[in-house]
Amino acid sequence: MSPRRTTSGGSIDRRRTIRFTFDGEAYTGHAGDTLASALLANGVRLVGRSFKYHRPRGVFSAGIDEPSALVTVLKDGVREPNIPATRIELHDGLRVESQNRFPSLAFDFGAINQLGGRLLGAGFYYKTFMGPVIGPLKGTRFWMFCERFIRRAAGLGRADYAPDPSRYERMNAFCDVLVAGGGVAGLMAAEAAAKAGKRVILAEQEPETGGFAKWSNETIGGKPAAEWAKTASERLAALDNVRLLTRTMVWGYYDGNTLAALERVGDHLARPPKGHARHRHWTIRAGAVVLATGALERPLVFPGNDRPGVMLAGAVRRYAGEYGVLCGDKTVFFANNDSAYQAASTLTKAGGHVAAIVDVRPTISEAATALAAEAGVVPLTGQAVVETKGGKHITGIVVQSFDAATGALSGDARPIECDCLAVSGGWQPVIHLASQAGAKAEWDETLQAFLPPAPNQRWSGAGSFLGQMTTAGALESGRNAGLSASGKKPSRARLPEVEPSPLEIAPAPIFEIKAPISATRGKAFVDLQHDVTADDVRLAHREGFVSVEHLKRYTTLGMATDQGKTSNVPGLAIMAEARGISIPEAGTTRFRPPYSPVAIGALAAERYGNLKPNRLTPMHDWHVEHGARMMEAGLWHRPMIYGAPGETVEQAYIREAAAVRRSVGIVDVSTLGKIAVKGPDAAEFLDRVYTNMFSTLAIGKARYGLMLREDGIAFDDGTTWRLGEDDFLMTTTTANAGPVMQHLEYFLDIVWPDLKVHLTSVTDQWAGAAVAGPEARKVLEKCVIGTAVDNDTLPFMGIVHGRIDGAPVMICRLSFSGELAYEVYSGAGHGLHVWEALMEAGESFGITPYGMEALGTLRIEKGHVTGAEIDGRTTARDLYLDWMLSKKKPFIGSGLMDRPGLIDQNRIRLVGVVSLDGQPLGGGAHIVEQGSLDALGQSIGHITAFCYSPALAKYIGLALVKGGKAQHGRRAFVSDPLRKRFGPVELVSHHFFDPEGRRMHG
Amino acid sequence: MVERATPLGADFRPGSYGDFADGVGVTLSEPSTGTIVEATAWPGHEKALTAALGRGTGLSLALAPGAGAYRDAKAAAFNIGPGRFLVSGKDEGLVDDLARAVSLETGTITDLSHGRTALRIEGMATEWVLAKLFALDFSLDAFPVSAGRATAHHDFFVQIQRTGDHRFDLYVFRSFARAFAMALRHAAQDVGYAIK
Secondary structure: OOOOEOOOOOOOEEEEEEEEEEOOEEEEEEEOOEHHHHHHHOOOOOOEEOOOOOOEEOOOOOOOOOOOOEEEEEEOOEEEEEEEHHHOEOOOOEEEEOOOOOEOOOOEHHHHHHHHOOOOOOOHHHHHHOOOOOOOOOHHHHHHHHHHHHHHHOOOOOOOOOOOOOOEEEEEEEEEEEEEOOEHHHHHHHHHHHHOOOOEEEEOOOOOOEHHHHOOOOEEOOEEHHHHHHHHHHHHHOOOOEEEEOOEEEEEEEHHHEEEEEEEOOOOOOOOOOOOOOEEEEEEEEEEEEEOOOEEEOOOEOOOOOOOOEEEHHHHHHHHHHHOEOOOOOEEEEEOOOHHHHHHHHHHHOOOOEEEEEEOOOOOOHHHHHHHHHOOOOOEEOEEEEEEEEOOOEEEEEEEEEOOOOOOEEEEEEEEEOOEEEEEOOEEEOOHHHHHOOOOOEEEOOOOEEEOOOOOOOEEEOHHHHOOOOHHHHHHHHHHHHHHHOOOOOOOOOOOOEOOOOOOOOOOOOOEOOOOOOOOOOOOEEEOOOOEEHHHHHHHHHOOOOOHHHHHHHHOOOOOOOOOOOOHHHHHHHHHHHHOOOHHHHOOOOOOOOOOOOOHHHHHOOOOHHHOOOEOOOOHHHHHHOOEEEEEEOOEEEEEEEOOOOOOHHHHHHHHHHHHHHOOEEEEOOOOEEEEEEOOOHHHHHHHHEOOOOOOOOOOEEEEEEEEOOOOOEEEEEEEEEEEOOEEEEEEOOOOHHHHHHHHHHHHHHHOOOOOOEEEEOHHHEEEEEEEOOOHHHHHHHHEEOOOOOOOOOOOOEEEEEEEOOEEEEEEOOOOOOOOEEEEEEEHHHHHHHHHHHHHHHHHHOOEEOOHHHHHHHHHHHOOOOOOOOOOOOOOOOOOOHHHOOOOOOOOOOOOOOOHHHHOOOOEEEEEEEEOOOOOOOOOOEEEOOOOOOOOOOEEEEEEEEEEEOOOOEEEEEEEEEOHHHHOOOEEEEEEHHHOEEEEEEEEOOOOOOOOOHHHHO | OOOOOOOOOOOOOOEEEOOOOOOOOEEEEOOOOOEEEEEEEOOOOHHHHHHHHHHHHOOOOOOOOOOEEEEOOOEEEEEEEOOEEEEEEOOOOHHHHHHHHOOOOOEEEEEOOOOEEEEEEEOOOHHHHHHHHOOOOOOOOOOOOOOEEEEEEOOEEEEEEEEEOOEEEEEEEHHHHHHHHHHHHHHHHHHOEEEO
16 A cells, blocks of 8 residues: 555545556556556656756646646557646556656756746747847748757657557437536536436546545535435436436537537547447537536646645645545645635545645635644645745745735745645636637636626536535536526425535635745746746736737747646736736637547547548459559549559550550449439530530430530530430549539529429449440440440440340440440449450450550540540630530530630640650640750640550650640650659640541441 | 349458447348339429329328338338438339339439448447437437438438338448448447348
């Protein structure tokens, strides 16, 4: 048993010993301990080093507000830095290390920064490195030189680059009433709402509900408060209409009563069960919200207030009451309110020794005096702590007479020995969620704290959140808030009995003891986590920062991971005093989410890795089994090449494309966007959205179509098939399927609601296989039944219906490759069956499956455009598609496509490019008229696509070049400095291969 | 008749998975749906459409948003938008019956039998698992049996019908089906799941 662990009391399980390490040293604790309570029980006082000055720091609080005891948790090969020791539940095998120290926590080189304390004040970086200095040390250059050293010296923990193997998940929840906070008020609110028949979610950030009741030593309803809370919690858990979420922090309050919460599902376990998440992120949509988030204790600001062993009084009370840990052998309390006397009483009852109680107030209540007597001391009223003694741990304090009205110190200083100083500067309700919801905090003179104003969303408050600092107040306001959230009136029924509380929780308006700072006394810290001192705040004021928002940013007060939970109000008070105004006049900043840090993994949840959504064609498995190297095309996975052993990508696509020109090839075109356009006005609709006419298209025929945006820029192209009088199948490019659907739906719903047309995405209904090459028809003749496929029955752009190996198919003769080609569509569920039948039928012709690279090669040879050329900047004329611009009808884009800027002949327009030095071209490379690799010429355009053409036996490409056709036959250069390529090219027609179209019409 | 291939792949095979030490929380399956169609009415013809669908399927459909009907695993339909329904049935011939029942004056029928894949999830932890994926209230009061919703999970567009107190049928685009099934299985790991 540790000397600091009491033999009984608290809620830890002393029968269960848990082993853990801190900085490699083995320690033990008990089930129910936090890392902080276990370290304190083991007598470990020095836990970390501070952000800027590397000052020794220990455990300061007992909860989410911890500013000092930040550690790095090592788990599953991952380092997670900056976790408060007060938030880490002890479990077997826990490995933790301290941070921001070198070479060790006890001996840290960085502590030398303390010597330069005066230099490292607020705005140090701005003032030192950004202005012009002398000679070479000027401006940002000097800053960049110094930055590497500063970054190494400052900061907190170090993250690493190892992937986090933990599992995170997201959850959606709906409820009538969400209760945030499971203390006494929260439990009462939840029960009242549940009894009213509401669906209730109670979220409590701690492992157990009960809040203050767990360690207060009070009684509720004749039972110890902890037992009352446990019973109330069990009652709630047994109800079907209540979801009790412990270890769940509500961290964000958004519009429409949508709240964000983080459940720490597995952090307290050595290893989570299979399939269980580490963190679960909840998005909760609540009809009404009860904010029962409690209050956090504030420290007082005085010299040396950061030394290990200086703690919040409430924390000392909690460690004694809940964990059975005595934070010191000789504890001195220092306060401006009566709550410290409760803490002293609890500590005494747990077996601790109170050396003194120092109180800044000249007089105190009788109840407080009585509690002090129970603790065996006479309070030192009208006194203040002006100094702490010790090195890496407090060994004593110095007190002096203090005038609470003027803040003046007088008389002789008096030393007191102690190894723990428990400080209480009053309590600040946790109003963060209300603030996030839009409520501007209001200053309460009595409590010397910001309170929530009237709600502007459907929430109500309860307990100390409202400034109700007694248990009786928590019970009553909790029940009323639960009833109010349920649409009920407040109840007059009897509440559980509690002992009367005559203590004066409202503090004296004292925030700082302005004792002279000296090297021995140390600094007076306001923000312990960011090493911001009271002098920094005053310096900011002297330098002209009068707005609280500016103060915050200049000094970084409240901007650390604890978001200033212990420092905001003292900082404001010091700022207000410096300006000679009141605290409410100084104002406060608006709290923003998250209330406390949330792991990014929990926000990302399943949106990464193998859970990233993807789309597979019906023939996907066949492609993989037959050696396809797959590539991502948007969400789709498509074959790039079907590489033979030892083949490069270029060798593979050349082989595949040559096979198509020579004999026959087959490519999976299932990914093309497909939209069913149905209704009596379908043809009229298509006339309006396409630049060319579709109402004249015969049933059983397809036509190539071009769409423009309203501004006259080319949008998408594809073929549309007329399957019936009122039934069309539109195809789009793979990438543009979604945008085209949105485009069409917009016009149908908003611009032309009178048209009777229905649109349905049928991309996934059809599997598509394009069979292309001189032998394509013969392949179909071998396997298609129910229809002929000869030139008369199935001419270019004709459509027939038949069957392949029993599966119904629809075949359209069209060509992207420039060869005799057919697109064979079947139901997606039959796609693989039909594909395999086509492969079998084509075997004797050497049918070759080809991928995207060969598909691209064939279309470049043919001069067909794709998204690389229809890039959102080009017009139909730029692409020499002006023959598709109907003069007989208006269409989307027709009104703006003739603007002077769009018809300028000198725009960049489509041309072909031939490499003259036998070297590959590069996508995105510039075309220049002169220059060299080192002297870049003026760009006259760029390459959009390139390949090695097996048909032409040279490297070719498509490009958008100023003047377009006018440049045909001219020499230029490809300039690609990024890939160090510069070489001669010839600009030619983009129709490289079979410009007359004999092969595809043959 | 050529059998339709499932898009779910070889990994979607019967067995128990995840944390099933205390039994499985949900069971996943691919129900047999011979027909899936989208039926859409012209404005003002919604009642005529539901009547026609009723004739074709035997279902009694209301017009309220999200309203649906379900009949003994033989046919199901639910509202997925204004005047728009997703109709499914075990029989492959249902698509032709519906095409005949719904005249062009009433609306249109689009066959999606190959284009959508149905996944069924059932079991006591069904609501828990689905709540991980969708921002919908799956409680029985808010989402009664037979009702349907059109929603999305990440990039998955999903149409959902409740077909029992603890059973939902989820319709996804076929090309997304394997990835969605993986997401569903991932979400069900903590409660343990079986594939049948």
